[in-house]
Amino acid sequence: MDKRRFLKTAGILSAVVVLSPITACSVKNTATAADAPVVAEGGALAANKFVLPELGYATNALEPAIDALTMEIHHDKHHAAYVTNLNKAVDADVEKYSGRPLEDILKSIKVSETAVRNNGGGHWNHSAFWRWIKPGGSKVPSQELSTAINAAFGSYEAFQQKFEDAAKTRFGSGWAWLSVGNDKKLFVSSTPNQDNPMMKNLVDISGIPILGIDVWEHAYYLNYQNKRPDYTKSFMGIINWDIVDSYYKNALLG
Numbered sequence: 579m580d581k582r583r584f585l586k587t588a589g590i591l592s593a594v595v596v597l598s599p600i601t602a603c604s605v606k607n608t609a610t611a612a613d614a615p616v617v618a619e620g621g622a623l624a625a626n627k628f629v630l631p632e633l634g635y636a637t638n639a640l641e642p643a644i645d646a647l648t649m650e651i652h653h654d655k656h657h658a659a660y661v662t663n664l665n666k667a668v669d670a671d672v673e674k675y676s677g678r679p680l681e682d683i684l685k686s687i688k689v690s691e692t693a694v695r696n697n698g699g700g701h702w703n704h705s706a707f708w709r710w711i712k713p714g715g716s717k718v719p720s721q722e723l724s725t726a727i728n729a730a731f732g733s734y735e736a737f738q739q740k741f742e743d744a745a746k747t748r749f750g751s752g753w754a755w756l757s758v759g760n761d762k763k764l765f766v767s768s769t770p771n772q773d774n775p776m777m778k779n780l781v782d783i784s785g786i787p788i789l790g791i792d793v794w795e796h797a798y799y800l801n802y803q804n805k806r807p808d809y810t811k812s813f814m815g816i817i818n819w820d821i822v823d824s825y826y827k828n829a830l831l832g
Contacts, residue, residue, distance in 0.1 A: 628668075628680070630661045631705050639713045643812040645801045653708065656796055660700030660772070667693035684776045695780075699772030703753060703790060706825075710789055715818035723819070723826050730764040737766070738814055741791075744768040745810040751794040754810075756822075757785035758829035764788075786832055788825035789817065 633653050638646035668675040675683060675694065680702055687695045719727060724734065731737040737756075745754035748768040755767050757775045767775055767783055778784035791813050798809035 627665050628661050630658050635713050640816050643816045648800045657704040660697045664697035664701050667697055687777050688779055696772050707792055709821050711816050712818045715820035719819045720823040723823050726764050740766045742810045745791050745793050746807050748793050753790045755787045756789040757787045759785040786829040788829055789822045
């Protein structure tokens, strides 16, 4: 490994300590995101602990859009830290959180619940993120979802521009989202840190996310450095729209 690559890698690894929220609590959940229904990221609190879902594909499967080293660090270090800290956070208040699906917890989360908010959001968001970019599947939305996109934004191109703009203009760390609102219509939004549109007490517009892009620097910096717009554009080419469509159909039922 050359000096420049070593320094980049060391910087990202050390950032795990800084970026991972400090927790004082913990939760219980055993089903992995890979085994759970598409709208139940993190599993249903059935047994002992939330667990890190397997990526489900090779870390280099999305190159050149996302490089193998970034995927490895992102999944094995950053996501793993959220799971560890979430378990600590829920264990600190078992009476409040035990037996509740993660989605239910996040939908009622309050500003004061910092540790569960940050780490629970981090776990849910990343569990879904790995699915939305899973290699394979259709590279265009289904007819049903295309119709909904056209109804909400005018065209797929208009949606793409709005989604990329939300990602590019999110100040600092956070996410951009495509979600289904309470009126069953699609909308684009962005949130800071590990918040997501399910957190109705914390967002301007609440809904069920069906697609999201992680714009924390650890998601793209090794390959793109400060060129977030290049990363967001590349992301659009690796979306698995079959997975997104399954989230959309489930959101309509919710």
